[in-house]
Amino acid sequence: MREAEQRRQIERLFSVAELGPRFEDCTFANWQPRPGAVQAYKAALDYTEQHRSYLANGRGLIIFGPPGNGKSHLAAAIVNALIGQGVSCVFRTVPSLLKTIQATWDEDIGVTEHGLIQALISADLVVLDDAGAEKWSEWSEATLYYVIDERYRWKRPVIVTSNCSWKNLKRGLERGHSTGSSKHVCLSRTGPRATGERLQENG
């Protein structure tokens, strides 16, 4: 499939309009600095500014930390900035992505499972939002492994957001045999929600 055709296919299957009203307006400009989230902000902004190098090297980013502290906001800010610059992006929560793939099994959604997965593999950037929130099954693990590993082979990055602990995330990545791709990942951690508790920055 030619590049322009492939891009249209990705846009049709994974329309960024599906980001939804909460995330379609997320930018770096409307990000408010919060204690504990500054490192993640800097990493996401650097990713956007240096995206040519990150994309060329297949380097992804993992943003992990407690709920409600802007992980998805930052990932959406990256996507919103990059689609304006012609980068083909997919932004999906892992549960929603798996449901879309399953829908190809018994509904005519205009694409086969293979076609959908190929589009996922060929996008310039894929954001797997809320990794770890999916219901585990051998199929979901094998599918995610396949997508991540194929993208790794083709030097195409994945950005992951998750509120799993780093220990669990690492175990998940290792189980998926994608330790190779995680080598290239720049880690960042958002802090606790501003609840008045003592907040700590993590690098």
Ligand SMILES: Nc1ncnc2c1ncn2[C@@H]1O[C@H](COP(=O)(O)OP(=O)(O)OP(=O)(O)O)[C@@H](O)[C@H]1O
């Ligand atoms: N620092 C921030 N500045 C501006 N808005 C923020 C910031 N942090 C979070 N928000 C907003 O708060 C809401 C919740 O943030 P978001 O969904 O990004 O959190 P999350 O860390 O991804 O949570 P979860 O782990 O539950 O997925 C969103 O509407 C987001 O735009």
Ligand SMILES: [Mg+2]
């Ligand atoms: Mg989120």
